[in-house]
Amino acid sequence: MKLNLPTLMTTLFADIIIPLPLPQLFTYRIPTIYNEVAQERARVVVQFGKNKLYSGLIAKIHSTAPEHYQAKYIEEVIDSEPIVTEEQLNFWAWIAEYYMCTIGEVYNAALPSGLKLSSETIILPHPDFDGDFRVLNDKEFLVAEALSSSENLTLKEISDILSIKTIMPIINSLIKKKVAIAEEDLKLKFKPKIEEYVRLTKQCRSEDVLRLKFDDLTNAPKQLELLLHYIKLSKWHSEQPREVKKVVLYKQADSSLAQLKGLIQKEILEIYEKEEGRLSPFLKEELITPPLNEFQLKATSEIEEGFKQKDVALLHGITSSGKTEIYLNLINKELAKGKTVLYLVPEIALTTQLVNRIKKRLGKVLGVYHSKFNENERVEIWNNTLNQSGYKVLIGARSTLLLPITNVGLVIVDEEHETSYKQHEPSPRYNARDAAIVFAKHQGAKVLLGSATPSMESYLNATNGKYAYVQLNKRYGEMQLPEMVVANIAEAQKKKTLKSHLTPELFHAIGGALERKEQIILFKNRRGFSPFLKCNQCGWIPECKSCDISLTYHKYKNQLNCHYCGFASHVPQTCSACGSRELQMLGYGTEKIEEDLEILFPNNSIQRLDLDTTRSKNAYQKILMDFENGEIDILVGTQMVTKGLDFDNVSLVGVLNADDMLHYPDFRAFERAFQTLEQVSGRAGRKHKKGTVIIQTYDPNHTVIQQLIQHNYKGMIKEQLTHRLQFHYPPFTRLLRITVKNKVDSVCADHAKIIVHELKKNLKSEILGPEKPSISRIRNWYIQHILIKFNKNMNQPLEKVALKNCIENLYSEKLISNSRVNLDVDPY
Ligand SMILES: [Zn+2]
Numbered sequence: 001m002k003l004n005l006p007t008l009m010t011t012l013f014a015d016i017i018i019p020l021p022l023p024q025l026f027t028y029r030i031p032t033i034y035n036e037v038a039q040e041r042a043r044v045v046v047q048f049g050k051n052k053l054y055s056g057l058i059a060k061i062h063s064t065a066p067e068h069y070q071a072k073y074i075e076e077v078i079d080s081e082p083i084v085t086e087e088q089l090n091f092w093a094w095i096a097e098y099y100m101c102t103i104g105e106v107y108n109a110a111l112p113s114g115l116k117l118s119s120e121t122i123i124l125p126h127p128d129f130d131g132d133f134r135v136l137n138d139k140e141f142l143v144a145e146a147l148s149s150s151e152n153l154t155l156k157e158i159s160d161i162l163s164i165k166t167i168m169p170i171i172n173s174l175i176k177k178k179v180a181i182a183e184e185d186l187k188l189k190f191k192p193k194i195e196e197y198v199r200l201t202k203q204c205r206s207e208d209v210l211r212l213k214f215d216d217l218t219n220a221p222k223q224l225e226l227l228l229h230y231i232k233l234s235k236w237h238s239e240q241p242r243e244v245k246k247v248v249l250y251k252q253a254d255s256s257l258a259q260l261k262g263l264i265q266k267e268i269l270e271i272y273e274k275e276e277g278r279l280s281p282f283l284k285e286e287l288i289t290p291p292l293n294e295f296q297l298k299a300t301s302e303i304e305e306g307f308k309q310k311d312v313a314l315l316h317g318i319t320s321s322g323k324t325e326i327y328l329n330l331i332n333k334e335l336a337k338g339k340t341v342l343y344l345v346p347e348i349a350l351t352t353q354l355v356n357r358i359k360k361r362l363g364k365v366l367g368v369y370h371s372k373f374n375e376n377e378r379v380e381i382w383n384n385t386l387n388q389s390g391y392k393v394l395i396g397a398r399s400t401l402l403l404p405i406t407n408v409g410l411v412i413v414d415e416e417h418e419t420s421y422k423q424h425e426p427s428p429r430y431n432a433r434d435a436a437i438v439f440a441k442h443q444g445a446k447v448l449l450g451s452a453t454p455s456m457e458s459y460l461n462a463t464n465g466k467y468a469y470v471q472l473n474k475r476y477g478e479m480q481l482p483e484m485v486v487a488n489i490a491e492a493q494k495k496k497t498l499k500s501h502l503t504p505e506l507f508h509a510i511g512g513a514l515e516r517k518e519q520i521i522l523f524k525n526r527r528g529f530s531p532f533l534k535c536n537q538c539g540w541i542p543e544c545k546s547c548d549i550s551l552t553y554h555k556y557k558n559q560l561n562c563h564y565c566g567f568a569s570h571v572p573q574t575c576s577a578c579g580s581r582e583l584q585m586l587g588y589g590t591e592k593i594e595e596d597l598e599i600l601f602p603n604n605s606i607q608r609l610d611l612d613t614t615r616s617k618n619a620y621q622k623i624l625m626d627f628e629n630g631e632i633d634i635l636v637g638t639q640m641v642t643k644g645l646d647f648d649n650v651s652l653v654g655v656l657n658a659d660d661m662l663h664y665p666d667f668r669a670f671e672r673a674f675q676t677l678e679q680v681s682g683r684a685g686r687k688h689k690k691g692t693v694i695i696q697t698y699d700p701n702h703t704v705i706q707q708l709i710q711h712n713y714k715g716m717i718k719e720q721l722t723h724r725l726q727f728h729y730p731p732f733t734r735l736l737r738i739t740v741k742n743k744v745d746s747v748c749a750d751h752a753k754i755i756v757h758e759l760k761k762n763l764k765s766e767i768l769g770p771e772k773p774s775i776s777r778i779r780n781w782y783i784q785h786i787l788i789k790f791n792k793n794m795n796q797p798l799e800k801v802a803l804k805n806c807i808e809n810l811y812s813e814k815l816i817s818n819s820r821v822n823l824d825v826d827p828y
């Protein structure tokens with residue numbers, strides 16, 4: 001809100017959000033010249049710390065001076081309009097409070113860096129400066145001179161030139177005297193793209209004049225040809241004329257600049273410029289919308305019925321039951337009401353097939369937000385969202401939730417059980433699925449959670465009546481659930497019937513599918529063994545220098561890598577401990593499987609899909625396309641093969657080792673294993689034909705394996721819930737994990753103990769630890785974990801305040817000074 005206070009003589013202050021983890025907002029004084037301009041929720045440049053400039057956000061304008069410090073002046077006002085909405089700011093405040101971080105951290109995470117001023121601010125010579133140095137004092141002169149010879153300087157460089165620290169007064173003075181400008185780089189960071197267009201000059205825009213001009217051009221046939229091309233491209237005389245880009249005209253007419261210049265000189269054509277959006281809108285294709293089948297219709301009306309009573313609905317629909325069509329149906333209804341829709345997906349890069357499908361159906365009202373977009377694209381999406389003229393539906397991963405979206409009617413969280421909705425590093429460590437529910441509340445919108453294997457939290461909320469619960473148990477079309485087969489690895493090992501890592505069951509099934517010209521997906525969990533080296537003589541294993549973890553062998557690069565810090569080393573020929581040459585490769589990953597398959601099935605094409613093979617920009621799409629076109633027979637991959645891929649010709653899915661996932665030290669291991677394996681199983685099966693899933697395991701009688709082969713999700717949930725209740729784990733409690741880091745192992749342990757001691761005195765909650773995690777050193781920082789369990793009937797906000805106070809006191813008493821402490825709310 002802009003304040004309507006008398007501007008003369010009024011001293012105004014602004015509370016500023018600075019993109020740093022600061023516990024509170026800072027109050028700055030608004031220079032009177034900016035009284036009219038400064039607005040809440042708009043950016044300003046402020047100085048914070050020594051010579052550091054930041055683009056802060058005005059949270060509030062008022063006329064109360066801060067009590068304990070002298071307010072500094074705001075340096076510059078960047079926006080004349082708010083760039084953040086009121087709802088957005090309220091939502092950010094909620095994230096900061098619930099996830100125990102600062103609003104500055106949320107602001108920092110939300111704003112594309114193209115909209116942020118860094119401390120690396122560049123000072124440029126003012127374009128209007130006439131070179132009259134007489135108005136400057138000595139120091140100003142030095143800077144001005146340096147500027148005129150080097151074009152631009154950072155604040156650090158200026159500080160070096162003057163050999164003083166406090167340079168802002170000098171910079172300010174130079175800016176006032178129009179010798180330098182500082183804010184310019186903020187604008188430079190986001191450059192709108194200017195495109196040149198061609199059109200007829202005003203006098204030529206009539207048939208008669210144009211006809212005369214044609215006659216004039218008979219002795220310049222090339223120019224005539226170009227003009228005719230223009231007429232054709234522009235459809236100038238039709239009812240729907242089109243704008244013609246200069247480059248397009250060249251390309252189509254196969255002509256040169258000289259001919260265009262000729263036509264411009266003759267005042268037939270002219271050039272004009274237009275600011276071009278970098279993101280060209282998606283073209284809607286006139287597709288025949290597949291009608292919803294009776295089950296989808298029933299589910300849709302149940303969701304709508306549910307929304308009359310409740311804010312959240314859980315759509316529990318088995319794989320390939322056609323959930324996306326239900327979403328699209330509901331989206332169109334929201335659009336008809338003039339509302340916007342937010343559509344969250346777990347990892348946008350891995351949902352290409354889905355996004356392409358939605359693009360075609362929704363066309364230009366769809367915006368896609370993507371962490372792989374460059375800064376300019378992100379700024380453009382931000383602006384388009386803010387001015388509400390562009391997108392009506394936004395699809396994207398978790399950070400889409402932080403955009404300036406308003407007027408939302410529906411939030412869809414697809415694959416709501418996915419772990420990638422949770423951000424772990426850096427702060428804010430929020431879970432977008434949970435935050436979406438609060439976001440929707442702020443907007444007065446409804447939330448639809450969708451999954452084939454809902455998280456326990458959502459399932460419990462749905463079955464105890466907090467959410468509406470809608471089931472969809474029929475696969476779309478004539479697809480059937482696949483047949484599930486368990487293959488015993490231990491038995492095959494005993495009988496010596498293993499071929500590489502394939503049991504006879506899987507080996508023969510692959511052979512059969514290949515013979516029938518059907519495709520195969522093989523899945524190897526990335527949490528499983530990675531290949532590593534081991535000395536046969538003394539047992540030495542090469543480990544990372546900075547982390548507590550063994551190095552992984554990468555054959556294609558022939559090197560050892562640390563998966564935590566990226567450290568790389570060559571493969572040693574001899575043992576570093578005993579000098580033996582007997583180094584053995586242990587464990588196996590997707591690379592080894594691919595290699596073995598090439599030997600076992602030499603006439604077939606085999607491709608790997610994992611982090612290594614998809615590093616380059618379009619590699620992932622290329623592999624999927626090749627697979628879709630039948631150029632790949634067997635696709636071997638990690639978690640990537642489990643997500644949202646639908647291929648018509650896949651009849652067999654093989655899980656190479658289910659045990660990797662089951663024997664993992666995490667209370668959610670069974671739930672996660674079931675979800676992942678059910679998800680990957682869903683890739684098998686074609687229209688009219690039942691697919692097969694073969695699960696290899698050492699433990700065929702394991703309850704989760706048994707539940708899986710019967711697709712018994714509810715059985716799994718029921719059993720797991722009993723355990724969770726018994727051991728006080730979510731969804732019956734809420735967890736908070738404290739991570740303590742220190743460069744010295746023993747100090748880390750001591751500080752963690754001090755924290756636990758203090759917490760036990762001040763908190764009512766159950767406190768576990770400290771404990772060394774399984775990887776207890778990363779990048780040379782030693783780690784200790786403390787776990788807090790909030791009981792459901794406990795006042796969580798109060799406990800959090802008490803926790804915060806404890807940590808702050810320990811810091812101010814210098815008891816844990818050189819340790820870093822991170823708080824992670826709902827860490828799993
Ligand atoms: Zn490392």
Ligand SMILES: [Zn+2]
Nearest residue numbers: 535538575578
């Ligand atoms: Zn050795």
